Structures are given as C-alpha cells and as structure tokens.
Amino acid sequence: MSPSIPDPSPELLRRAAAVRRAATALSQLNDDARRQALHAMADALEAEADRIVAANQEDLEAAATDGLAPALVARLKLDAAKLAGAIAGVRQVADLSDPIGRRQLHTELDQGLVLERVSVPLGVVGVIFEARPDAVMQIAALAIRSGNGAILKGGREASRSCQAILNALQQGLVNSAVSPDVLDLLTTRQESLALLKLDGLVDLIIPRGSNALVRFIQDNTRIPVLGHADGICHLYVDAAADPAQALRVALDSKTQYPAACNAMETLLVHEAIAPTFLPQAIDTFAAAGVELRGDPAACRFGITLEATEDDWRTEYSDLVLSVKLVPDLEAALEHIRQYGSRHTDAICTTDPVAADRFLAAVDSAGVYLNCSTRFADGFRYGFGAEVGISTQTLPPRGPVGLEGLVTYRYRLRGDGHIASDYSSGMRHFLHHPLPL
Amino acid sequence: MSPSIPDPSPELLRRAAAVRRAATALSQLNDDARRQALHAMADALEAEADRIVAANQEDLEAAATDGLAPALVARLKLDAAKLAGAIAGVRQVADLSDPIGRRQLHTELDQGLVLERVSVPLGVVGVIFEARPDAVMQIAALAIRSGNGAILKGGREASRSCQAILNALQQGLVNSAVSPDVLDLLTTRQESLALLKLDGLVDLIIPRGSNALVRFIQDNTRIPVLGHADGICHLYVDAAADPAQALRVALDSKTQYPAACNAMETLLVHEAIAPTFLPQAIDTFAAAGVELRGDPAACRFGITLEATEDDWRTEYSDLVLSVKLVPDLEAALEHIRQYGSRHTDAICTTDPVAADRFLAAVDSAGVYLNCSTRFADGFRYGFGAEVGISTQTLPPRGPVGLEGLVTYRYRLRGDGHIASDYSSGMRHFLHHPLPL
Numbered sequence: 001m002s003p004s005i006p007d008p009s010p011e012l013l014r015r016a017a018a019v020r021r022a023a024t025a026l027s028q029l030n031d032d033a034r035r036q037a038l039h040a041m042a043d044a045l046e047a048e049a050d051r052i053v054a055a056n057q058e059d060l061e062a063a064a065t066d067g068l069a070p071a072l073v074a075r076l077k078l079d080a081a082k083l084a085g086a087i088a089g090v091r092q093v094a095d096l097s098d099p100i101g102r103r104q105l106h107t108e109l110d111q112g113l114v115l116e117r118v119s120v121p122l123g124v125v126g127v128i129f130e131a132r133p134d135a136v137m138q139i140a141a142l143a144i145r146s147g148n149g150a151i152l153k154g155g156r157e158a159s160r161s162c163q164a165i166l167n168a169l170q171q172g173l174v175n176s177a178v179s180p181d182v183l184d185l186l187t188t189r190q191e192s193l194a195l196l197k198l199d200g201l202v203d204l205i206i207p208r209g210s211n212a213l214v215r216f217i218q219d220n221t222r223i224p225v226l227g228h229a230d231g232i233c234h235l236y237v238d239a240a241a242d243p244a245q246a247l248r249v250a251l252d253s254k255t256q257y258p259a260a261c262n263a264m265e266t267l268l269v270h271e272a273i274a275p276t277f278l279p280q281a282i283d284t285f286a287a288a289g290v291e292l293r294g295d296p297a298a299c300r301f302g303i304t305l306e307a308t309e310d311d312w313r314t315e316y317s318d319l320v321l322s323v324k325l326v327p328d329l330e331a332a333l334e335h336i337r338q339y340g341s342r343h344t345d346a347i348c349t350t351d352p353v354a355a356d357r358f359l360a361a362v363d364s365a366g367v368y369l370n371c372s373t374r375f376a377d378g379f380r381y382g383f384g385a386e387v388g389i390s391t392q393t394l395p396p397r398g399p400v401g402l403e404g405l406v407t408y409r410y411r412l413r414g415d416g417h418i419a420s421d422y423s424s425g426m427r428h429f430l431h432h433p434l435p436l
Numbered sequence: 437m438s439p440s441i442p443d444p445s446p447e448l449l450r451r452a453a454a455v456r457r458a459a460t461a462l463s464q465l466n467d468d469a470r471r472q473a474l475h476a477m478a479d480a481l482e483a484e485a486d487r488i489v490a491a492n493q494e495d496l497e498a499a500a501t502d503g504l505a506p507a508l509v510a511r512l513k514l515d516a517a518k519l520a521g522a523i524a525g526v527r528q529v530a531d532l533s534d535p536i537g538r539r540q541l542h543t544e545l546d547q548g549l550v551l552e553r554v555s556v557p558l559g560v561v562g563v564i565f566e567a568r569p570d571a572v573m574q575i576a577a578l579a580i581r582s583g584n585g586a587i588l589k590g591g592r593e594a595s596r597s598c599q600a601i602l603n604a605l606q607q608g609l610v611n612s613a614v615s616p617d618v619l620d621l622l623t624t625r626q627e628s629l630a631l632l633k634l635d636g637l638v639d640l641i642i643p644r645g646s647n648a649l650v651r652f653i654q655d656n657t658r659i660p661v662l663g664h665a666d667g668i669c670h671l672y673v674d675a676a677a678d679p680a681q682a683l684r685v686a687l688d689s690k691t692q693y694p695a696a697c698n699a700m701e702t703l704l705v706h707e708a709i710a711p712t713f714l715p716q717a718i719d720t721f722a723a724a725g726v727e728l729r730g731d732p733a734a735c736r737f738g739i740t741l742e743a744t745e746d747d748w749r750t751e752y753s754d755l756v757l758s759v760k761l762v763p764d765l766e767a768a769l770e771h772i773r774q775y776g777s778r779h780t781d782a783i784c785t786t787d788p789v790a791a792d793r794f795l796a797a798v799d800s801a802g803v804y805l806n807c808s809t810r811f812a813d814g815f816r817y818g819f820g821a822e823v824g825i826s827t828q829t830l831p832p833r834g835p836v837g838l839e840g841l842v843t844y845r846y847r848l849r850g851d852g853h854i855a856s857d858y859s860s861g862m863r864h865f866l867h868h869p870l871p872l
Contacts, residue, residue, distance in 0.1 A: 393559060
C-alpha cells in the first residue's frame with residue numbers, strides 16, 4: 001500500500017457512518033419501496049434537468065479553459081438528450097427484478113431446525129469514476145435498487161455536474177421511503193484517496209476509468225475491488241476455421257469499438273490456414289484502418305511492422321492488432337496462458353474437438369466459439385444492467401449485473417436446539433433438502 | 437503491506453509455476469479421475485502410516501525439548517488412530533458430489549448464440565496453517581477433489597510430519613491421473629511470507645490458525661483470503677424468550693467448545709426478562725466454570741466482575757462471558773452493529789415480530805433464532821466438508837464447503853455472430869432462458 005494514502009478525516013468517517021446507517025435502514029425496505037425510490041429519483045432528475053445541463057455547461061467551459069483533451073470533453077458532456085437517456089436508464093433499473101430476498105438454499109438440518117440462505121444487500125459501495133457525470137445516476141440507481149448505500153467520487157472536471165445530479169437524486173429520495181443520506185459525493189482528491197481506507201464502512205469499491213486508475217485502486221485498498229486492469233483478448237483462428245467467418249468475427253472483435261476492454265488485441269493464426277486466411281485478412285484490416293504488427297512468420301504474409309515482446313502484453317484500445325502464427329492449438333493455449341488477462345478469448349473453428357479443448361482449457365472469464373469477443377457485456381448477456389466486468393478469479397467474474405451488489409446470509413431457525421445433543425450422538429442431522 | 441515481506445525467490449516462482457501447470461492439467465480431468473486420485477492418496481497414506489507416525493513422534497520429541505505449550509502439542513500429535521480418522525476423511529471428500537462442471541446459467545442470446553455459465557476450479561490455493569499436520573491431508577483432498585493445486589505451509593513444529601504426509605500423498609498421486617506436482621510444501625518462513633506475493637500464481641489463500649495469523653495475512657497480501665480474524669458472537673435473550681430454553685441455548689453457545697470461533701462471547705439480556713432469567717443463568721454458568729463479566733445493570737443481579745469497554749470487543753476463546761442488559765431489541769441490534777464481527781449472532785424469543793426484526797436487521801454471516809451459535813459449521817450445515825468460515829461481506833460468506841474452491845466461467849457458442857449486427861439494429865437479442 002502506497003504511503004501517500006491519507007487516513008480518513010473525522011468528517012469523512014462521520015459521513016461514511018451516516019451512509020452506512022441509512023443503508024442499513026434501506027436494506028429493510030421491500031421491493032416496491034426501492035422501486036418507487038428510483039422513480040422518485042428519475043422524476044427529480046427530470047424536474048432539475050435545466051439546472052443539471054447548465055452545471056455541465058459550466059464544467060465544459062472550465063474544461064475548455066483548461067484545455068482538456070477532446071476525448072475527455074466528449075465523456076464530460078451531458079446535454080438534454082444524453083440526460084434524458086440516463087433518466088430512462090434509472091427507470092429501467094427500477095424495472096429489473098428484485099435481487100434481494102432470494103432463497104438460494106433451504107435445508108432441514110433436523111426436525112424443527114431449518115437453514116436457509118437468502119440474498120441480502122452488500123451494504124455500502126464506493127464508486128470512483130473519471131469524467132463521465134452520467135455514471136452518478138447509473139450507479140446510484142443500481143445501488144439503491146439492490147438495497148445499498150453509495151459513496152461516489154467523480155472526476156474534478158465533472159464536479160459541478162456531479163453535484164447538481166446528486167442534489168436532484170437526494171431531492172427525489174425525500175419523496176421516498178429511502179433516506180437521502182444513502183448517497184454521498186466526495187469532492188476532494190484527499191477524500192477519494194481516504195475512501196480506500198474505509199474498510200468496515202465500505203464493502204466494495206467499483207472503479208470506472210482507465211486501467212491505471214483501476215490498478216492504482218487495486219494496489220492501495222484492502223476493500224474488495226470489482227473491476228479489471230487489463231483486457232487483453234485473443235482470437236485464435238484454428239486450422240479448421242471457416243476463413244470467411246473467422247475474418248468477419250476478427251474484424252468485429254477488433255473494430256466494432258476498439259477502445260472497449262473486450263476488443264481483440266492479438267490474433268493467433270494456425271499456420272496451416274495462414275495461406276488462405278492471412279492475405280485477405282491483411283487487406284481487410286488495412287481497409288478498416290487497422291495497423292497490424294506481426295511475428296516473423298506472420299510478416300512473411302505481408303505484414304510490414306514487426307511485433308515486439310511488448311506487443312503481446314499490450315492492450316492497444318485502438319485500431320492496432322498484433323498477429324502471431326502458431327503451429328497448433330496447444331501453442332495458442334500456451335500463448336493465451338502467458339500473455340492473456342483472463343478476460344475474454346475466442347476460437348474460430350469447425351472442429352468440435354478443437355472447440356471443446358479450447359473452451360475447457362482457457363481459464364478466462366469468457367471463452368467463446370465462432371463469435372465476437374465484443375459480446376462480453378452485461379447487457380448483451382441479458383443481465384439488464386452492468387455493474388462492471390471482473391477479471392479476478394473468484395466470483396463475481398466476467399460481466400457483473402445487479403448480483404455483484406448483493407451477498408447472502410444464513411438464517412437458522414430452531415426451537416432450543418443445541419450442538420452438544422449432536423456431538424453426544426443423542427440426535428442426528430437429517431440434512432434434508434427443502435424446496436427453495 | 438508490511439515492508440518485511442520478501443519477494444518470491446526464482447526457485448519459489450519456478451515451483452509455484454509447476455503447481456499451476458499441474459493444476460491446469462488437473463482441471464481438465466473428469467469426476468472419476470479426481471475421485472480415484474483421492475482414493476489413491478488414501479491408500480498411500482495407509483501404506484505409509486508407520487513412517488508418518490514415526491515422523492510425528494520426532495516432531496513431538498523436538499517439541500518437548502523446545503518446551504512447546506501443551507495446547508500446541510495436543511494439536512501437533514498425530515497417532516495411528518488420529519491418522520486413520522484423517523484418512524477416512526480423505527475418502528469422505530472423494531465421495532462428495534462433483535463441484536465442477538455445474539451449469540449455473542443457460543441463455544439463448546439469439547438464434548444459434550448460446551451462453552452458459554459453468555463451475556470451474558479456482559486454480560491454485562495457498563494454505564498456511566499452524567501446528568496441526570492433519571490439515572495437510574484435509575486440504576490436499578479438498579483441493580484435488582475440486583480440481584485445484586495446493587501450496588501448503590505448515591508450522592515449523594510439524595515440519596517432519598507434514599513432509600512425511602506430503603511424500604505419501606505424492607506417492608499416491610503417482611498411481612493416478614493427477615500429477616504429484618499439484619501439491620507442494622513450503623518449509624521456510626521466508627517462503628511462506630513470499631507466498632503472500634504470488635499474485636497471479638495463487639488464487640486464494642486459506643489461513644488456518646490464530647486470529648493474529650489471519651489478520652497478518654489479510655494485511656499483507658493482495659490475493660483474496662478466505663477466513664476470519666474475529667468471531668465475536670452474540671446471543672440476545674429477548675423479553676419474550678422462554679427462559680429455560682434461552683439458558684440451555686446460552687450454555688451450549690458458550691461452553692460446548694469455547695475455543696471455537698462460533699462460541700458466544702457476549703450475552704445481551706432484555707432488562708424485562710433479567711429478573712427471571714439472570715439469577716439462574718449466573719448460577720448455571722458458575723457451575724459450568726464460566727467467568728462472567730457484567731455491565732453495571734447486570735452486576736446488580738449478582739455478577740461480581742465488571743466488564744470494561746474492551747470486553748465487548750474481545751473474543752475470549754475461553755470460559756469467559758460478558759453480559760449486558762439492554763432496554764429493548766433495538767439496543768441489542770445497535771450493540772451487535774457496534775461490536776460484532778459479523779460472524780454468527782442469535783436471538784432467543786417466542787415473539788415472531790422480534791424474531792423477524794432480528795433475522796432481517798443483523799448483518800452477520802449467520803443469524804439464528806432459538807438455537808446455539810455453535811451450529812455455524814460446514815458439516816452441521818450439510819456441506820460435507822468445510823474449507824473455512826468467512827466473515828467478509830462478499831460471497832463466499834459463512835461456513836464454506838467445496839464451493840469456496842470453485843469459480844465459474846462463461847462459455848458462448850455462436851456461428852459467426854458479431855456485435856455490430858446488434859448495435860446496427862439488424863439483429864435483436866432474444867435472451868431466452870434455456871433449461872439448466
């Protein structure tokens with residue numbers, strides 16, 4: 001842990017405790033009350049739309065003065081249309097089915113001694129994001145829908161927008177059963193660093209931003225982090241691939257949205273299919289504006305730039321693709337093991353044996369057959385919302401929907417049952433499964 | 437992170453990579469092969485029983501020379517009977533149903549594009565335990581049953597016993613489809629510290645030992661840790677409790693095995709029931725050899741030792757109990773929120789409203805009604821085995837069986853499907869659930 005992380009100030013501790021208290025009350029509310037709170041938030045955002053857009057305008061003007069990069073300005077911008085879309089998103093989250101109170105296990109341990117495991121909110125989530133002010137609305141909606149409090153920290157550039165949005169959300173909550181205290185917004189860099197030290201008050205940190213931001217947070221907190229630093233996704237074109245299909249999948253995986261974490265960074269090609277696949281792939285990628293960097297074998301087919309060792313470890317997030325020829329499937333698996341980030345990796349093949357081997361042996365959150373890596377996404381998976389994509393090994397892994405914001409609790413109901421009756425042999429466990 | 441944690445030596449990195457490689461191969465084996473490997477391990481342990489008991493005898497002699505504490509000697513001791521019990525345990529783990537390859541989700545995203553989520557092994561677990569050499573057998577069995585490799589580090593006192601056990605286990609694996617390389621034993625303190633830095637090679641660390649050991653590990657690794665530092669469990673005797681039943685439950689919760697993490701440390705008593713409950717409770721606990729420490733109100737009923745603020749935060753792990761009177765259920769909830777460790781907390785009451793409020797509002801891994809806190813245990817819950825008990829908020833929480841050693845992976849099978857067809861509106865997702 002970096003020594004530069006400050007301890008939380010008494011004021012921050014007091015505020016975090018207030019969020020936690022409000023979240024505890026929120027966790028006791030039923031589905032309808034939480035749903036209604038989201039609609040009240042959406043109503044208030046609509047009522048405050050002009051004020052929010054005006055605050056965003058001020059942020060944009062300050063950004064122009066500061067010479068903010070155009071990509072950041074685009075993310076910062078929140079006009080009436082974008083705001084309306086975000087408000088519709090809040091109402092969509094309201095309509096998702098309740099993730100709380102689901103019984104996951106139900107066992108009669110003995111007569112009159114019944115165990116159940118039910119889903120419950122996590123508690124309080126800390127969310128750190130760069131520029132995008134619309135993240136405030138999305139995260140607040142997801143957190144409250146699932147019964148959690150949220151401590152938010154946006155980028156400095158978006159401070160006026162975030163504050164205006166938070167004001168509206170809290171005004172909305174006044175017209176609901178949820179205390180406005182369940183949401184808090186941190187404004188200083190000192191506070192956002194100290195957030196990393198709020199173990200016991202914050203149960204999960206969700207970073208939304210650059211790989212560097214995520215890695216910094218992972219390295220500087222004991223609180224679990226939902227996210228991923230790298231998305232180095234591979235597509236392996238097997239000897240038995242359909243070349244036209246493989247090219248279509250490869251092109252989509254690279255170019256459909258190259259800045260996304262689920263875009264392909266390295267194309268692995270079986271040397272037996274290279275003569276039929278690669279020349280056309282080189283032309284197609286060139287036409288799409290993709291810069292190719294090949295290993296020596298791939299360069300013999302016409303790639304002009306040679307890949308270095310660094311290329312296999314790089315998430316370009318851009319129209320750049322490294323290409324490597326492999327002698328067989330096992331060599332492709334070994335390359336992915338060595339350089340992959342366990343995010344999403346795909347194979348194109350018509351050989352069921354090769355397909356099964358790849359799907360069983362690649363230990364990534366997503367392993368795909370004959371389809372684009374770009375499908376790795378909570379909405380596309382049908383989760384209705386996405387909290388983030390996790391590349392850690394333990395669950396939740398891959399695209400995470402509302403289930404990433406809930407945990408579970410065991411409830412055991414007895415009638416004077418004591419453990420010594422079982423250790424003495426006087427009574428015996430039944431462990432009889434009951435319907436969920 | 438403490439600056440005293442050494443970086444892994446090249447030799448340790450090489451060994452950990454060997455475990456990981458062997459674990460990857462193991463993860464591809466089917467249920468029968470993993471089951472058979474456990475029986476081969478059990479066979480080898482039986483064949484090597486004399487050698488193992490002799491090695492343990494040497495450890496015991498060294499412990500006597502070093503003046504090891506009697507409690508540690510008791511845990512270190514592995515005689516023929518204890519060994520036979522541990523071998524039977526290995527065969528029981530073999531008989532548990534397969535935690536791998538379970539389909540948890542199955543969705544047709546679109547015609548010909550099918551998503552599934554299946555359980556897979558974690559990879560490699562690191563296990564650090566004190567004294568007890570039988571932990572080697574149990575953990576090796578659990579890890580291999582669930583398709584994982586294991587890097588083990590036992591206490592220095594048990595080094596000869598652990599080495600003899602590991603030799604036997606690896607000899608057993610020679611007669612199986614599993615490489616003996618899936619198990620490795622660390623022997624030096626330097627190595628066990630460096631284990632904490634094997635991110636990327638080790639997926640989960642399981643500490644088995646004192647609270648101080650667990651806390652040290654949690655504070656000094658980025659690898660997820662399955663365990664709990666504190667077990668401060670409460671029993672609240674409500675105004676509407678059956679006094680005789682409450683006393684029976686309280687006595688079992690405290691005395692059935694006071695060293696366990698799920699033993700009660702604090703008894704909260706509603707002041708309305710104190711006159712009928714507490715005098716008899718004081719006598720009963722005294723007769724059982726339990727030292728009581730009361731708040732001023734409890735002391736008025738005859739408890740002679742006054743509890744200090746520290747008592748409410750202390751896991752005695754001994755025949756000591758702190759007792760506090762509370763004016764109502766809400767005060768009990770507030771005490772548990774403030775001082776509890778979110779392990780297991782219980783209420784005794786005949787009032788269904790109070791019961792429901794307690795079970796909904798206490799955010800601990802286990803919340804119990806009218807039964808002993810000592811039921812918080814993987815075997816008692818019917819999991820067949822226990823990897824550990826977790827008091828972190830995120831799953832896995834509470835007693836964790838084999839499911840704590842598995843994760844999941846998404847598999848997506850298509851036929852040339854690309855994301856741009858959906859973003860262009862040419863195709864639409866079905867998100868049609870399929871049978872599991």
